[in-house]
Amino acid sequence: MAGGARSRELYRRALRVLPGGVNSPVRAMRAIGRDPVFVERAAGSELVDVDGNAYVDWVCSWGPLILGHAHPDVLAAVGEAAARGTSFGAPTAGEVELAEEVAHRVPSVEMLRMTSSGTEAAMTAVRLARAVTGREAIVKFAGAYHGHVDGLLAEAGSGLATQGIPASPGVPAAAAAATIVVPWNDAGAVAAAVDEHEVAAILAEPYPANMGLVPPGEGFLEQLRASADRAGALLVFDEVISGFRVAPGGAQELAGVAPDLTILGKVLGGGLPAAALGGRRALLERLAPAGDVYQAGTLSGNPLAVAAGLATLRRLDEDAYARLAATTRALADGLREVAGERPVQVAAETGLLTVFFSADPVRDWTGAAACDREAYGAWCRGLLDRGVYAPPSQFEAWFPSLAHTTEDVETTVAAAAEAFAEAA
Numbered sequence: 001m002a003g004g005a006r007s008r009e010l011y012r013r014a015l016r017v018l019p020g021g022v023n024s025p026v027r028a029m030r031a032i033g034r035d036p037v038f039v040e041r042a043a044g045s046e047l048v049d050v051d052g053n054a055y056v057d058w059v060c061s062w063g064p065l066i067l068g069h070a071h072p073d074v075l076a077a078v079g080e081a082a083a084r085g086t087s088f089g090a091p092t093a094g095e096v097e098l099a100e101e102v103a104h105r106v107p108s109v110e111m112l113r114m115t116s117s118g119t120e121a122a123m124t125a126v127r128l129a130r131a132v133t134g135r136e137a138i139v140k141f142a143g144a145y146h147g148h149v150d151g152l153l154a155e156a157g158s159g160l161a162t163q164g165i166p167a168s169p170g171v172p173a174a175a176a177a178a179t180i181v182v183p184w185n186d187a188g189a190v191a192a193a194v195d196e197h198e199v200a201a202i203l204a205e206p207y208p209a210n211m212g213l214v215p216p217g218e219g220f221l222e223q224l225r226a227s228a229d230r231a232g233a234l235l236v237f238d239e240v241i242s243g244f245r246v247a248p249g250g251a252q253e254l255a256g257v258a259p260d261l262t263i264l265g266k267v268l269g270g271g272l273p274a275a276a277l278g279g280r281r282a283l284l285e286r287l288a289p290a291g292d293v294y295q296a297g298t299l300s301g302n303p304l305a306v307a308a309g310l311a312t313l314r315r316l317d318e319d320a321y322a323r324l325a326a327t328t329r330a331l332a333d334g335l336r337e338v339a340g341e342r343p344v345q346v347a348a349e350t351g352l353l354t355v356f357f358s359a360d361p362v363r364d365w366t367g368a369a370a371c372d373r374e375a376y377g378a379w380c381r382g383l384l385d386r387g388v389y390a391p392p393s394q395f396e397a398w399f400p401s402l403a404h405t406t407e408d409v410e411t412t413v414a415a416a417a418e419a420f421a422e423a424a
């Protein structure tokens with residue numbers, strides 16, 4: 001069984017002092033109809049809960065832990081940094097080294113501004129795009145997530161390209177009105193949106209993984225580049241998940257399409273809070289104090305986070321990506337095999353995977369939203385009870401890491417077969 005008496009007791013206490021018992025909604029496991037599992041510790045691919053149950057962890061903190069939990073290099077780097085002091089509010093050598101490393105890896109990035117979260121980096125990207133173009137409208141895709149920024153919490157209504165309506169109470173209508181939401185993988189809708197509106201930026205997760213993994217169709221990212229160029233808008237890739245994961249230089253390297261601005265996070269901080277906005281020097285130098293666009297952060301470029309990020313990136317060589325690709329492929333193949341003739345689709349790209357409970361391949365948010373979430377929930381609960389910690393939502397990706405072994409894949413596939421049989 002997953003969870004236990006200590007998890008239940010902590011959840012009871014948590015519900016009194018934390019809204020919903022958690023500090024970020026998906027952790028509550030409501031989407032799969034069960035109570036959260038409280039974590040005691042983790043190492044490599046193994047997570048242990050407060051009741052002593054062990055799991056093969058495919059969530060890995062939702063993406064940062066590409067090396068797995070508690071990697072010795074990361075722990076050593078963080079320990080050394082902490083011994084020198086945890087924060088100075090003044091520049092350090094580590095920030096320069098991390099920025100140099102990122103600029104070296106990510107094709108379109110010459111310069112970085114670091115933040116503590118992906119949300120902040122996305123907010124900065126929008127502000128900078130608006131400042132540079134003198135326009136306000138942002139095109140985003142239905143089902144894409146860019147953090148909890150007011151203006152980006154907008155969903156599509158019906159129709160091809162709709163004016164955004166707020167997806168949460170508390171978001172001013174005016175903040176969402178400048179957001180135009182279009183369907184993913186629909187180049188015609190993007191072209192129509194940039195024709196109709198004065199667009200500052202097209203904002204895309206190049207490998208969307210927040211509606212489950214829905215890769216771009218053939219040529220779609222190139223079409224985004226062309227639409228942005230034709231409209232005089234910036235192309236912004238949110239690579240908070242895909243960055244340093246699907247390839248050493250992220251999705252832009254894999255696809256060979258260069259955005260104007262890139263949002264990075266998750267792997268960048270190696271499990272500590274760090275994110276960044278990157279791009280060409282001429283654009284980034286609009287940020288204060290080089291330029292006039294204001295942006296700041298007390299803990300931005302935090303020395304511990306920078307040390308964890310650098311230690312992580314230094315392990316990510318060609319061989320690492322070959323191993324990550326092999327692990328992901330083995331997991332995807334195994335899950336497809338045990339799914340058999342069931343209405344299940346396994347989408348996968350290096351370091352990312354989603355099991356959609358759908359009869360048809362998923363190409364956009366409409367397809368993702370049509371999945372059988374009840375069936376996913378039952379299957380996922382079955383996995384948890386067999387010691388496999390898969391994302392507790394149909395709309396979140398699995399995050400294979402370099403710590404996952406052949407044995408982890410075998411355990412998971414065997415558990416998946418039983419959970420499928422049980423759910424049927």
Ligand SMILES: *Cc1c(COP(=O)(O)O)cnc(C)c1O
Pocket residue numbers: 116117118119120122145146147148205210238239240241265266275
């Ligand atoms: C996680 C995520 C964010 C937000 O990052 P936080 O650090 O959680 O604020 C933004 N964009 C994408 C694509 C993400 O997956």
